[in-house]
Amino acid sequence: MIDFCCDIGNYAFRPWPADSVATTIPILDRAGIEKAVAGSIDAITYVSPHEANERLMADLRANDPDGRFIPVTVLNPTYPGVERDMEESRAMGFSGLKLYPNYHGYRVDDPPALRLIEMAAGFGWPVLVTVRIEDERHHHPLMKVRPVILDSIIWAAGQLPEATIVLSGGSSAETPRFLEQTADLPNAYAELSYVKGPICALKGLVDRFGSARMLMGTHLPFVYPGCGIAKIAEGDISDEAKQAILHGNAARVLGL
16 A cells, blocks of 8 residues: 555644654554655744755655655745755655645745646656645644635646646545546546545545546544545445555556
8 A cells, every 4th residue: 555645743733653754664564554655744834844854854764764655845835945945855865745835825826836836747746735734623723724725726737737736635525626627637636535524435436536546645643544544445446446546546646
């Protein structure tokens, strides 16, 4: 299995046991996850996210000799020097870009974000656009962060069809709307970590859209990884669809 929604680091508002590469690997082992696409949690709330990317890469080099993690750099398109940070990220060994528009204060359909997505496409990188990182009802009372406007992600994907855009953290309502409105964009995907109901939600998605543009995501460490796996492995869909969502689609996106 390949997890397309895993993060490593410290969150400003909640502690957890897995906050490093060394503490996350045993969780992957217990869940049966072979590889995980991982970004830095620290970068979400850093003013300059790239410093957190550098810390994550140092941790990976020291503690991930088997290459279990596929690192994605977290950057703010509006931060000065972000193009240089992108080049440095590629030189360091990152393999994708992860965006948090609502936490870093920009829109995905604004020119700075479009330029960075276009740059990532030139690198052959997938771009994960995060709608939310946790239920808005759980936010710190002084930091209520609204979800990213879905239409802005759909519009950006349409403007840059050559870019591989992955909707991350989309809800049970947002994910089917994204898949429907990007149906003619073969490079538009959705990871399923935030599709939490109803019970038949996955079957409904596969029946409507097929399985070729869906990716398994656990949202580790915010959520126990078994939840993201069980909704697919135990879903009322074909074995071929399960294999595609759990592994095959991600392997194709990542060139594995």
